[in-house]
Amino acid sequence: MPELPEVETVRLGLAPALEGQRLARVELARADLRFPFPPHFAERLTGARVLSLTRRAKYLLAPLDTGETWVAHLGMTGRFSVEGAGRISRPGDFYYAAPPDPKHTHVRLWTEGGLAISYNDVRRFGYMDVIPTAELAAHPYFKDLGPEPLGTELTGAYLAKAFAGRVSSVKAALLDQRILAGLGNIYVCEALFRARISPLAAAGSVPAGKLAALARAIREVLEQSLAVGGSSLRDYAGADGAQGAFQNAFSVYDRAGAPCPRPRCVGVVARRVQSGRSSFFCPKCQG
DNA sequence: ATCTGGCCCTGAGTGC
DNA sequence: TGCACTCAGGGCCAGA
Numbered sequence: 301m302p303e304l305p306e307v308e309t310v311r312l313g314l315a316p317a318l319e320g321q322r323l324a325r326v327e328l329a330r331a332d333l334r335f336p337f338p339p340h341f342a343e344r345l346t347g348a349r350v351l352s353l354t355r356r357a358k359y360l361l362a363p364l365d366t367g368e369t370w371v372a373h374l375g376m377t378g379r380f381s382v383e384g385a386g387r388i389s390r391p392g393d394f395y396y397a398a399p400p401d402p403k404h405t406h407v408r409l410w411t412e413g414g415l416a417i418s419y420n421d422v423r424r425f426g427y428m429d430v431i432p433t434a435e436l437a438a439h440p441y442f443k444d445l446g447p448e449p450l451g452t453e454l455t456g457a458y459l460a461k462a463f464a465g466r467v468s469s470v471k472a473a474l475l476d477q478r479i480l481a482g483l484g485n486i487y488v489c490e491a492l493f494r495a496r497i498s499p500l501a502a503a504g505s506v507p508a509g510k511l512a513a514l515a516r517a518i519r520e521v522l523e524q525s526l527a528v529g530g531s532s533l534r535d536y537a538g539a540d541g542a543q544g545a546f547q548n549a550f551s552v553y554d555r556a557g558a559p560c561p562r563p564r565c566v567g568v569v570a571r572r573v574q575s576g577r578s579s580f581f582c583p584k585c586q587g
Numbered sequence: 588a589t590c591t592g593g594c595c596c597t598g599a600g601t602g603c
Numbered sequence: 604t605g606c607a608c609t610c611a612g613g614g615c616c617a618g619a
Contacts, residue, residue, distance in 0.1 A: 425614080553612095577613095578611090
């Protein structure tokens with residue numbers, strides 16, 4: 301589900317509810333999500349103070365004053381919501397998705413400050429863990445992740461080096477979290493459209509000039525999405541229940557059959573399955 | 588080493 | 604209305 305802008309939006313909504321707060325109570329409705337919860341999960345969080353809420357790739361990280369860090373990945377359909385006194389809200393700037401079905405609310409946490417935080421995940425592709433903070437960087441979740449696309453490492457030169465010799469598609473390469481961490485199907489399709497690169501092209505064959513454009517396009521599409529709270533399709537909502545608006549700005553994603561939005565291009569958006577996922581692109585101007 | 592396909596899970600949408 | 608089938612924002616794993 302959520303890609304970088306959506307996870308970051310959830311982080312921004314959740315941070316005011318969690319940062320500096322002590323967790324008073326933690327309840328699990330089941331023993332596993334995608335994976336089993338780690339041993340004594342609730343006990344290790346209960347009584348701990350959340351020092352901060354950060355994000356790496358599509359992971360949320362809450363370092364605790366116990367020396368451990370609570371890690372959460374939203375998978376495809378995971379969402380957090382916050383309720384209670386002092387509820388977070390930004391008046392007037394959002395509307396609500398259908399409330400999450402309580403049958404898929406798997407984790408509830410209460411802060412000392414009186415907020416109830418729920419984690420709901422229909423498909424249970426999400427997962428949570430508790431890892432010693434000092435061991436995070438070496439942990440299998442994180443050790444092979446590539447750079448953050450919004451950081452300074454993402455340049456045309458970086459992509460050229462990362463793509464060199466790769467025969468697989470540029471689409472697959474951008475979805476590979478070891479090359480760039482945080483992109484998913486939507487933003488890869490959108491960035492390739494903006495940079496006029498076919499998702500079918502071999503990663504190693506894309507010329508340097510186009511890779512510089514691609515680096516700019518990735519940054520641009522993520523920043524524009526972030527500015528409007530991400531994209532809301534189906535299950536996603538921010539921690540305050542707000543829907544993002546970037547889905548209204550898609551050029552190609554989920555628009556098969558629509559005319560290419562590029563001025564004066566007469567192409568039609570196509571859908572092709574690549575490594576099990578749909579790619580959307582304009583065969584006329586993405587070459 | 589790289590790469591593809593299957594799979595985890597539930598629900599929504601489509602076509603008959 | 605019901606049934607069968609396809610598809611969905613992710614990522615791990617096995618096998619080629």
